[in-house]
Amino acid sequence: MIGAGTSIFELRSGSEGWLESVEPGELRAWQSQLQRGRAVIHLLCTQETRGHADSFARACWRAKSADDEQETIEALRAFNTALRKEIGSE
Numbered sequence: 001m002i003g004a005g006t007s008i009f010e011l012r013s014g015s016e017g018w019l020e021s022v023e024p025g026e027l028r029a030w031q032s033q034l035q036r037g038r039a040v041i042h043l044l045c046t047q048e049t050r051g052h053a054d055s056f057a058r059a060c061w062r063a064k065s066a067d068d069e070q071e072t073i074e075a076l077r078a079f080n081t082a083l084r085k086e087i088g089s090e
Helices: 002-013 016-021 024-044 047-062 066-087
Strands: none
Touching: 002 024, 002 047, 002 066, 024 047, 047 066
8 A cells, every 4th residue: 555655646746757657557556556455454444544544545646746745754654653553563
């Protein structure tokens, strides 16, 4: 989920050259990976962790420029912290 979200963020906020190098099939694969990851989180985790996973996914999709990086990093950190807390790996 994190890898797919990061790739989507980079696509949404990247330079024109980077955007042109991405194949449509890659975006579909990232979308699928992100959705599968969210589905697993929703099946196995608490509401707090689910909420942070959704916030991370939204931040990746809403990115319009590299300026959106901080919001995405904060969402990823919150998700990571909640997930680690839940599995006892703090």
